[in-house]
Amino acid sequence: xxxxxxxxxxxxxxxxxxxxxxxxxxxxxxxxxxxxxxxxxxxxxxxxxxxxxxxxxxxxxxxxxxxxxxxxxxxxxxxxxxxxxxxxxxxxxxxxxxxxxxxxxxxxxxxxxxxxxxxxxxxxxxxxxxxxxxxxxxxxxxxxxxxxxxxxxxxxxxxxxxxxxxxxxxxxxxxxxxxxxxxxxxxxxxxxxxxxxxxxxxxxxxxxxxxxxxxxxxxxxxxxxxxxxxxxxxxxxxxxxxxxxxxxxxxxxxxxxxxxxxxxxxxxxxxxxxxxxxxxxxxxxxxxxxxxxxxxxxxxxxxxxxxxxxxxxxxxxxxxxxxxxxxxxxxxxxxxx
Amino acid sequence: xxxxxxxxxxxxxxxxxxxxxxxxxxxxxxxxxxxxxxxxxxxxxxxxxxxxxxxxxxxxxxxxxxxxxxxxxxxxxxxxxxxxxxxxxxxxxxxxxxxxxxxxxxxxxxxxxxxxxxxxxxxxxxxxxxxxxxxxxxxxxxxxxxxxxxxxxxxxxxxxxxxxxxxxxxxxxxxxxxxxxxxxxxxxxxxxxxxxxxxxxxxxxxxxxxxxxxxxxxxxxxxxxxxxxxxxxxxxxxxxxxxxxxxxxxxxxxxxxxxxxxxxxxxxxxxxxxxxxxxxxxxxxxxxxxxxxxxxxxxxxxxxxxxxxxxxxxxxxxxxxxxxxxxxxxxxxxxxx
Numbered sequence: 001x002x003x004x005x006x007x008x009x010x011x012x013x014x015x016x017x018x019x020x021x022x023x024x025x026x027x028x029x030x031x032x033x034x035x036x037x038x039x040x041x042x043x044x045x046x047x048x049x050x051x052x053x054x055x056x057x058x059x060x061x062x063x064x065x066x067x068x069x070x071x072x073x074x075x076x077x078x079x080x081x082x083x084x085x086x087x088x089x090x091x092x093x094x095x096x097x098x099x100x101x102x103x104x105x106x107x108x109x110x111x112x113x114x115x116x117x118x119x120x121x122x123x124x125x126x127x128x129x130x131x132x133x134x135x136x137x138x139x140x141x142x143x144x145x146x147x148x149x150x151x152x153x154x155x156x157x158x159x160x161x162x163x164x165x166x167x168x169x170x171x172x173x174x175x176x177x178x179x180x181x182x183x184x185x186x187x188x189x190x191x192x193x194x195x196x197x198x199x200x201x202x203x204x205x206x207x208x209x210x211x212x213x214x215x216x217x218x219x220x221x222x223x224x225x226x227x228x229x230x231x232x233x234x235x236x237x238x239x240x241x242x243x244x245x246x247x248x249x250x251x252x253x254x255x256x257x258x259x260x261x262x263x264x265x266x267x268x269x270x271x272x273x274x275x276x277x278x279x280x281x282x283x284x285x286x287x288x289x290x291x292x293x294x295x296x297x298x299x300x301x302x303x304x305x306x307x308x309x310x311x312x313x314x315x316x317x318x319x320x321x322x323x324x325x326x327x328x329x330x331x332x333x334x335x336x337x
Numbered sequence: 338x339x340x341x342x343x344x345x346x347x348x349x350x351x352x353x354x355x356x357x358x359x360x361x362x363x364x365x366x367x368x369x370x371x372x373x374x375x376x377x378x379x380x381x382x383x384x385x386x387x388x389x390x391x392x393x394x395x396x397x398x399x400x401x402x403x404x405x406x407x408x409x410x411x412x413x414x415x416x417x418x419x420x421x422x423x424x425x426x427x428x429x430x431x432x433x434x435x436x437x438x439x440x441x442x443x444x445x446x447x448x449x450x451x452x453x454x455x456x457x458x459x460x461x462x463x464x465x466x467x468x469x470x471x472x473x474x475x476x477x478x479x480x481x482x483x484x485x486x487x488x489x490x491x492x493x494x495x496x497x498x499x500x501x502x503x504x505x506x507x508x509x510x511x512x513x514x515x516x517x518x519x520x521x522x523x524x525x526x527x528x529x530x531x532x533x534x535x536x537x538x539x540x541x542x543x544x545x546x547x548x549x550x551x552x553x554x555x556x557x558x559x560x561x562x563x564x565x566x567x568x569x570x571x572x573x574x575x576x577x578x579x580x581x582x583x584x585x586x587x588x589x590x591x592x593x594x595x596x597x598x599x600x601x602x603x604x605x606x607x608x609x610x611x612x613x614x615x616x617x618x619x620x621x622x623x624x625x626x627x628x629x630x631x632x633x634x635x636x637x638x639x640x641x642x643x644x645x646x647x648x649x650x651x652x653x654x655x656x657x658x659x660x661x662x663x664x665x666x667x668x669x670x671x672x673x674x
Contacts, residue, residue: 138590148522151530185485185578193488193575217582221590238530239576241522243583245554250587253475253558253614261607270598277594 004034004318006311007091007100010041010049011069012107013307014300017041020106021049023307025056030308035315038100040064040091066090069107072300076110080118088112092119095293102294102314104285106302113149116288116295123323125330128153129290130161130237131297132168133244136277137223143169143232144183144220147286148241155198158182158234159206160330164289165232166209167329171320172287172313175231180206181215183235183243187226188214199234208329217243221277251278284309293323341371341655343648344428344437347378347386348406349444350644351637354378357443358386360644362393367645372652375437377401377428403427406444409637413447417455425449429456432630439631439651441622443639450486453625453632460660462667465490466627467498467574468634469505470581473614474560480506480569481520481557484623485578492535495519495571496543497667501626502569503546504666508657509624509650512568517543518552520572520580524563525551536571545666554580558614588615621646630660 008024010017017039024037039046043063050056068083070076080089088111094100096119105112117129130146145161146153153161162180169178182200184192189200191214203211215225215233220243223230235243255278259266266275284306285296294317296310317323345361347354354376361374376383380400387393405420407413417426425448431437433456442449454466467483482498483490490498499517506515519537521529526537528551540548552562552570557580560567572580592615596603603612621643622633631654633647654660 138594151522151533183579185488185575196488196575217579217584218586220583221587235579238522238533239579242520242554242572242576242580246557246580246583247554247587249555250558250584254591254611257475257611257614261610262602262605265599265602268599273598274591274594277590 003036004102004315005036005038005100006314007038007040007064007094007103008307008311009087009091009103009105009107010039010046011066011087012105012300013298013302016106017045017049019302019304020307021046021053022304023311024061025053026304026308027311028057028060031312031315035311036060036062037311038062038064038094040066040094041069041087042067064090064094070111072108074108074111076108076114079108079111080115088115089119092116092295096120101318102296104296104298104307104310104314106298106300106307109297112295112297113288116291120291120293120295122290123292123327123330126164126290126326127157127160129288130164131286132165132289133240133286134283135220135244135247136279136283137221138277139223139229141173141283142220142223142230143173144240144244145232145234145289146237146240147244148237149288150237153195153236155195155202158195158199158236159202160290162203162206162211162232162234163208163329164326165234167326168287168289168322169231171322171325172316173231178209178231179212179228180209180232180234181212181219181225181230183233183239184214184216186214186216254278284313287313287317290326292327294318340373341439341652342373342375342437343651344375344377344401344431344440345644345648346424346428346440346442346444347376347383348403348424349442349637350635350639353443354382354386356639356641357644358383358390359641360648361398362390363641363645364648365394365397368649368652372648373397373399374648375399375401375431377403378406378424379404401427401431407448409445411445411448413445413451416445416448417452425452426456429453429632433457438655439633441633441635441644441647441651443635443637443644446634449632449634450625453628457628457630457632459627460629460664460667463501463627463663464494464497466625467501468623469502469626470577470623471620472557472581472584473616473620474558475614476560476566478510478620479557479560479567480510481577481581482569482571482626483574483577484581485574486625487574490532490573492532492539495532495536495573496539497627499540499543499548499569499571500545500666501663502571504663505624505626505659506568508659508662509653510568515546515568516549516562516565517546517569517571518549518556518562518567520570520576521551521553523551523553591615621650624650624654627663629664631655
């Protein structure tokens, strides 16, 4: 097995670098071997956080010096320009130079997207990179994309998101024949905005995945459309972002209400299955799909478990050759040929 | 108190006319007096359903003959043209002729929207009628509009939805100083699609309500934005429809999971507060705002309780002069002047 090198932005999250270091420690303990973690950031801070994990396998950890940190509130492009030695730029730079295989950050999402596109570049044929968000459902998790990278999209871009999602579903989620739906306001061919109607028309000629047609908002939480398990739902980044944030917030409101009204019930083992569909930490991070490489974006509020799971996803993405497979898919032209 | 006449499409829902008749019976029993119900549909079917409610006050019920029924799957305009004596056309015709004050239907949504616009017409200055959906939140219900009437919207139309929602919040929800947000992917001025950015700019000059600025998907379930209780959220009908259907479905999935895993817990009285945010029947119906008159659209699967609540909303809309107030708001030009 080839060694897989995961660069982790140690300065990204709201609780950096403690959470990142704990996530790395969990990953090294729980996940199969074959990978190393490159902690990118300010060495003294990272060393300080590592002191809390004396049992950690230091042979599998490398500290990479990056003195600057991009703040959550900073404007992405300006921040990247003024801080070329930020943990985001240094971490992605490692991958660009061939010294790393994947990058993970819980930092400024806009800056991670911009730097990923800038340094790794898009695969030829990919019009826009998209954020894929894995949503828990009543059945299997569904990949929703774009979850916020692109707010104004044309029909061909929506088709591209469907293709990107299908490759991810095959390589990372282990679904050999992915079922892909287009998010719309109704199932019928004539439903939707002009852009979505055109995308539906184009997707009907799709190969490489099963296009199940238009799906509605209601089909996402059930994880099914027309009796078939759904793997990927394509939409523009505006509606995807709204749905993702809406879901996360509704889940939080619900757990808070349960805690308030029925504190004893939350402790019961049967709650596990109920809370599973409310627990985002399980899924860890959202991949930025379409770039030449692997870049995974986590919530600023990610707990260590989410960082660990993002590392798991990154390892899976690298070992399944996700980026190469996306390159092949788009080089062939896919649906848009 | 003037008499208020509510025309109820008795043939609309999946369980018509039983559910409609039961809803009317509940309304006559539970709601304050001062209104009558006009049951519009096939008299023998309506009489048959009424037989189950021998105690109902027949003096407050009128049966209006409409021999045709528009099916759920029919194309709206074609159905209205070929069935001029459908319960939808007859019920709205009563209002147009001054023989009724409001119309309620759980039938084909597209047909109800088209017939409402056709027969009642829009108020001068209103560009598009919008469906307002009342969403349960952790705090007070929030009116989301447009919830599906218009999939492609320009900035001025979004501003119009904000205005329509604000009048509804004042008149029907009893919120004298409504707080209105624009659904977007971030709070900052520069966030969003071109159309939404322009709408945000226009709304900053709004009068007649407090424009709180861009709100995100996460602010809807909490019912708050920047520490203020939120009354109205404006968006295009594509994203509104997706969010509404997503929420309804997520709520159903959650209740189903709770039933399956913790059947005893659902029986506990404390669950009331938890289920409240999942129970759509409480809110009853979605008003079509912007027409000259009152038209309320219910789910095809509405239970009797939802029909009763739609009647309550219709009575409130008529007695608060909602339609007249919308007319005044738009005659003055409002934000778009």
